Amino acid sequence: MPYPFPGMDPFLEVNPRWESFHAWFVRKLAEQSLSKAQDLGCWIDVERRIYQLEPSGEAVIIGEPDETVAADSSNPEWCSPGSQASVALAEPKAIHEVVLDARSLERVKQDYLVVRELGQFARVLAAVELLSPANKGGSYAARYREKRLRWLTGRAHFMEIDLLRGGDNPSRRLFPELPPAPYFIFVARKTGLGRNEEGYPLRLQDPLPVIGLPLGPPRPDLPLDLAAAFRAAYDLSVRPGSIHYEKEEVPEPALDVADAAWVKSVAQTRRAR
Numbered sequence: 001m002p003y004p005f006p007g008m009d010p011f012l013e014v015n016p017r018w019e020s021f022h023a024w025f026v027r028k029l030a031e032q033s034l035s036k037a038q039d040l041g042c043w044i045d046v047e048r049r050i051y052q053l054e055p056s057g058e059a060v061i062i063g064e065p066d067e068t069v070a071a072d073s074s075n076p077e078w079c080s081p082g083s084q085a086s087v088a089l090a091e092p093k094a095i096h097e098v099v100l101d102a103r104s105l106e107r108v109k110q111d112y113l114v115v116r117e118l119g120q121f122a123r124v125l126a127a128v129e130l131l132s133p134a135n136k137g138g139s140y141a142a143r144y145r146e147k148r149l150r151w152l153t154g155r156a157h158f159m160e161i162d163l164l165r166g167g168d169n170p171s172r173r174l175f176p177e178l179p180p181a182p183y184f185i186f187v188a189r190k191t192g193l194g195r196n197e198e199g200y201p202l203r204l205q206d207p208l209p210v211i212g213l214p215l216g217p218p219r220p221d222l223p224l225d226l227a228a229a230f231r232a233a234y235d236l237s238v239r240p241g242s243i244h245y246e247k248e249e250v251p252e253p254a255l256d257v258a259d260a261a262w263v264k265s266v267a268q269t270r271r272a273r
Helices: 017-039 141-153 226-237 257-272
Strands: 042-053 059-061 106-117 124-130 157-162 183-191 194-202 210-213 222-225
Touching (some): 017 042, 017 106, 017 222, 017 226, 124 141, 157 210, 183 210, 210 226, 222 226
Antiparallel strands (some): 042 059, 106 124, 157 183
């Protein structure tokens, strides 16, 4: 049975549901938009950055899983580095051993879309981010905002899709004239040396829209059908019967009274089918 809501499903806003949905959504959005992008002389890549939270609390980039090669720590030579050297080496005045507990190392995977021109020089035209809980709070949020600032101050256009009610999103504060809404889409459309910032607030009751991703003249905007990508990602990430809409509580933060009543009515309608 298809998901019961016209737009975003608030029951997805909790891990591990969100992690699985996030990965599928980004890929389906790329897949469904690729043909139109090619017609415009562009290509869409799904790229990934992996951050690891060190014991010091600092989030550091460690790259793709396939690019991370583990050393053989069972080799006894690791216990005496430099033992095979043919010249005299200085002895350290102090040694601090750091033993990493794999169970305590938090890793954050961030998939995002990059639109490039086809051809020999693949100039980046635009990027699209789908926010995760780590983007909006915790130790990684500051690193993401650094990356976001690089997109904003660079030459590429930028879209940020926020389908999470929890956490902090600076993009929302840029539009005090807009009504508060649980979900938000932000577009930075570059205009030479400056940019136009566009805000799209979304209520729970709103269907997900088709948003134009700017690519810059002379190309028209690339239409991104968020609803189509959502439906495909939902079908691939949510196992049948894994969400008990009529029994579960909506993940935090709590909904306001009107939205909570609406979600309850949707769940009851689903049960009656």
